[in-house]
Every structure is written in C-alpha cells, then in structure tokens.
Amino acid sequence: xxxxxxFYTFLIIGAFTFxxxxxxxxxxxxxxxxxxxxxxxxxxxDILAISQMTPGPIGINTATYAGYTAVANAGYxxxxxxxxxxxxxxxxxxxxxxxxxxxxxxxxxxMDHPRVAAMLRVLRLTxxxxxxAAALSLLTAESFGQTGLNxxxxxxxxxxxxxxxxxxxxxxxxxxxxxxxxxxGWVAYGx
Amino acid sequence: xxxxxxxxxxxxxxxxxxxxxxxAMIPLMQHEVVERRRWMDAETFLDVLSLSQAMPGVxxxxxxxxVGYRLRGVRGSxxxxxxxxxxxxxxxxxxxxxxxxxxxxxxxxxxxxxxRPAVAALIAAPVFTLARSARxxxxxxxxxxxxxxxIWLLGxxxxxxxxxxxxxxxxxxxxxNRNLKTKR
Numbered sequence: 001x002x003x004x005x006x007f008y009t010f011l012i013i014g015a016f017t018f019x020x021x022x023x024x025x026x027x028x029x030x031x032x033x034x035x036x037x038x039x040x041x042x043x044x045x046d047i048l049a050i051s052q053m054t055p056g057p058i059g060i061n062t063a064t065y066a067g068y069t070a071v072a073n074a075g076y077x078x079x080x081x082x083x084x085x086x087x088x089x090x091x092x093x094x095x096x097x098x099x100x101x102x103x104x105x106x107x108x109x110x111m112d113h114p115r116v117a118a119m120l121r122v123l124r125l126t127x128x129x130x131x132x133a134a135a136l137s138l139l140t141a142e143s144f145g146q147t148g149l150n151x152x153x154x155x156x157x158x159x160x161x162x163x164x165x166x167x168x169x170x171x172x173x174x175x176x177x178x179x180x181x182x183x184x185g186w187v188a189y190g191x
Numbered sequence: 192x193x194x195x196x197x198x199x200x201x202x203x204x205x206x207x208x209x210x211x212x213x214x215a216m217i218p219l220m221q222h223e224v225v226e227r228r229r230w231m232d233a234e235t236f237l238d239v240l241s242l243s244q245a246m247p248g249v250x251x252x253x254x255x256x257x258v259g260y261r262l263r264g265v266r267g268s269x270x271x272x273x274x275x276x277x278x279x280x281x282x283x284x285x286x287x288x289x290x291x292x293x294x295x296x297x298x299x300x301x302x303x304x305x306x307r308p309a310v311a312a313l314i315a316a317p318v319f320t321l322a323r324s325a326r327x328x329x330x331x332x333x334x335x336x337x338x339x340x341x342i343w344l345l346g347x348x349x350x351x352x353x354x355x356x357x358x359x360x361x362x363x364x365x366x367x368n369r370n371l372k373t374k375r
Contacts, residue, residue, distance in 0.1 A: 016350045020250040022317055026342060026349045034346070042307070049306040050286055052313060055210050056279020059249035064280050068287035078288060085284050089276065096248020097272065100256045101265060103246065111245060118364025119357050120245050125331055126356035128321045129338025135315035136343045143307035156308040163312035168320065174313050175210050178306060185305015190298055 002074050006084055009036065010063050010091035017096075019127035021058030026134040028062055038070035042142040052174050063092040155188045193230060193262045195270040201228060202255050202274030209251075216251045220258075230262055251275060 009031050017024040025048065032038050039047070047069070051061030067088025072081040103111070110116055144160075145152030159181050166172040201223050209216040217240070224230050231239070239261070243253035252272055259271030293299045327335060338356070341347040 012350065014248050016247060016353045017249070018247050018353060019244070019321075022314055023349075024249070025314060030342070030349050035348075045307045045310055046290075046303055048310045048314070049303065050290070051283065052310065053210065054279065054282050054286065055207050056276065056283070057216075057249045057251040060252070060276050060279050061283045064283040065287050068284060069291075072287075072291065082284060082288070085287065086280070089280050093249055093252045093272070093276075096246060096253060097256050097268070100243075100246055100248070100253055101260060101268065103242070104257060104260045111242065113364075114368050115361055115364035118367060119360035122334065122356045122360030122363065123353070124325045125327065125334040126338045126352060127335075128318060128325055128327065129335035130342065130349055130352065131314065131321065132318045132335065132339040133342035133349070135311060135318060136339065138307075138311035138314060143311060152304065155305070159305060160308040160312045163309045164316055167313060167316035173210075177313070178309055181305045181309035182302040183305070185303065186298060186301045189301040189304055 002071055002076075003084060003087060005036065006067055006070060006088050007091045010067070010088045011094055013063075014059070014092040015095035017059065018123045019130075021062075022134065023127045023130040024059045024062070026130040026137075028066065029134060029137055032066050032070070036070075038073065039066060040142075041137075041140055043069060045138060045143050048138075049178060053178050059092055060089055063088040151188070155184070159184055193228075193267070195263060195266060197228075198259055198262060198267055198270040199274040202259075202271045203277060204274075206251070206275040207278040216254070220251075220254060224258055230258070235261075 013024065013027045013031055017027055029044060033041055033044050044066075047062055047065045048058075050065065051058050054061055064085045067085035068081045070088075071084030072078065076084075141147070144156040147153060163177045163181060166177055167174075205216055205220045205223060209219055221233075221236055225233050225236050239254060239257045243250055243257060246253055252275060255271040255275040256268045259268030261267075263270070322335070334356070338352050341352055342349055
C-alpha cells in the first residue's frame with residue numbers, strides 16, 4: 001500500500017535528519033529515489049529546484065512534492081495524490097515535533113549533558129558529509145549532459161561554476177541565481 | 192496572553208515570505224517574534240535557535256514548535272506549525288499538479304536544463320561554509336569524509352551513518368567524562 005509506505009518512509013526521513021534541509025536531501029534521495037524508486041534522479045533534481053524557488057522549508061517542500069508525484073506515478077487520481085502529499089508532509093514533521101515538545105517539557109536540562117554534547121558534536125561533523133554526498137549524487141549525466149565537448153555539458157559546467165562561486169564569495173540569494181540559471185538554460189538551448 | 196490566531200498569522204507571514212529553506216527564515220522570524228511582537232527577548236530566541244539546531248527534523252518547524260509551546264503550550268505550537276507550513280504546502284501542491292502538464296513544453300525543459308546544474312552547486316556550496324562553522328580541521332576531517340564516501344561510493348544508507356555517528360559521539364562523551372573524573 002503506497003500510502004502506508006509513504007507515511008513511514010517520511011516518518012523515518014524526518015526522524016533522522018540533523019542539521020536542516022540540506023542534510024535531508026541525502027536521506028530523501030536514498031529513500032525515495034534509490035530505495036523505493038518513486039522518483040527518477042532527474043525528477044528529484046527538478047523538485048529540489050522548485051523547492052528552492054518556493055517559500056518554506058526545503059524538507060516540507062520536498063516531502064509535499066515527492067508525496068504527490070509518488071502517488072500520481074503509481075497511477076492514482078489527482079485528489080489521492082494530493083492526500084499523499086499532505087500525508088508525507090505530516091509524516092516528515094511528526095517525530096521531530098513530538099520529540100521537541102518532549103524536550104521542551106521534560107528534558108531540556110539534559111541538553112547540556114556532556115554525552116549529549118559530544119553526540120551533537122559528532123553529528124554536526126557527519127552532517128557536512130551527508131550534504132557532500134547529496135551534492136555528489138546530483139552530479140549526473142541526467143543533470144549535466146554526457147561528459148565531453150558538447151553544448152549541454154559545457155553550459156552545465158559554466159552554470160555550476162558560476163552559481164558555486166557566487167554563493168560562496170558573494171552570498172547571492174538562491175532565488176536570483178536560479179532565475180539567472182533558468183534564463184541561461186532557455187537562452188542556451190532554446191534560442 | 193497571546194492569541195492562537197496571532198501565533199498562526201505571524202508564522203503564516205514568516206512561512207510565506209521566506210524563500211530558500213529554513214535558515215532563510217531566521218531574520219524574519221526574529222524580527223516578528225522579538226522586535227515587533229516582543230514575545231521573547233533576543234537571548235531566549237538564541238536558546239530556541241540552538242535547541243532547534245540540535246534536534247532532528249525540519250529546522251523552521253522546530254523553531255515554530257518551540258516558540259508556540261513557550262507562549263501557549265501544545266496548542267500554541269500546533270497553531271504556529273500550521274501557520275508556518277500552510278503556504279509552502281499549498282503552493283508546492285499546486286506546482287506539483289500543474290508541473291506534470293507543463294513538462295511537455297520545450298521551453299520549460301530548457302529552463303530546467305539550466306536549473307539542474309545550479310541546484311547541484313547550491314547544495315555543494317554549503318558543504319564548504321558549514322565545514323568552516325563546524326570547525327573542521329586536519330584532526331576531524333575524516334568524519335565528514337568517511338560519511339560522504341560511505342553514502343556516495345558504497346551506497347550505505349544515510350540513516351545508518353547518522354545512527355553510527357550518534358552512537359560514536361555518545362561513547363566518546365562517556366570516555367571523555369571518565370577521563371575527567373580520573374584526573375580529578
């Protein structure tokens with residue numbers, strides 16, 4: 001049953017995400033693309049692009065979109081797919097919210113415990129690796145074109161380099177960079 | 192006492208007007224919660240922030256949960272969360288419904304061919320900024336490197352990697368604790 005699978009998959013994704021939306025990308029990719037095959041790698045990259053251009057947390061946006069697409073791809077009608085997207089969004093926040101309330105109410109004094117602090121220190125380092133893995137998995141032929149001296153690969157590399165440098169050096173906003181990249185794609189491939 | 196609908200509307204505003212993920216919400220949320228509404232002082236807001244980072248899940252939703260809970264308990268947190276995610280969910284759902292049809296339009300595919308490498312760069316860049324803020328140096332860089340290679344090259348599930356990291360950190364903390372005690 002796709003709805004039950006969708007629910008517990010996003011429940012697990014939410015429960016194991018430390019360090020914000022970008023580290024969730026690695027988890028969603030592993031579960032939704034590699035493990036369940038609900039989305040292709042390219043669909044997943046498109047969802048990431050869309051969720052970076054729409055308001056809201058990336059984790060929620062991706063869960064909403066992946067929930068809808070997974071159910072629609074399985075052949076269900078649109079209203080059931082919409083229900084799937086709500087289910088996935090609810091599931092992704094369920095465990096963290098419950099845990100957060102528990103901590104606020106009973107456990108806040110344990111947050112400074114040396115063992116908890118050491119655990120968070122190691123997790124913070126690990127999350128950087130998780131995000132690196134997510135970025136590496138996005139460097140595919142579907143996104144960049146076949147390696148070599150062809151138009152798509154060269155344009156893709158130029159866009160990648162420009163966005164990378166502009167983010168690190170100039171702290172440019174993702175929205176502006178995506179708008180420019182989309183325009184560049186349209187100019188390079190369409191005109 | 193803060194009304195539920197005030198909480199809802201404030202977080203609706205924060206959720207609607209921030210683009211680019213949870214961390215982009217911090218300035219607007221601080222402006223609304225601390226400066227405009229004066230629901231908490233800046234120091235408490237920082238505590239809320241660091242606890243939200245320490246807990247698993249969606250960062251912005253963790254923030255909303257805590258602010259709502261501190262002001263009006265469990266129901267307050269429900270109001271804040273609902274406000275925070277309403278617009279993002281509605282908007283992405285609309286896009287999901289219509290995007291499947293627009294995909295056939297050549298111009299849309301051309302725009303997305305430009306967007307895909309940009310998304311890879313947007314996710315690669317924070318690796319380096321985070322490496323700086325997490326104080327990664329020669330002594331501990333093997334941890335993120337090992338995590339990345341395990342997931343990317345060997346196909347190990349990130350869930351296993353996160354679990355292993357949490358367990359290792361817990362044991363390390365215990366060892367550190369013992370060392371401190373024996374020194375005393």
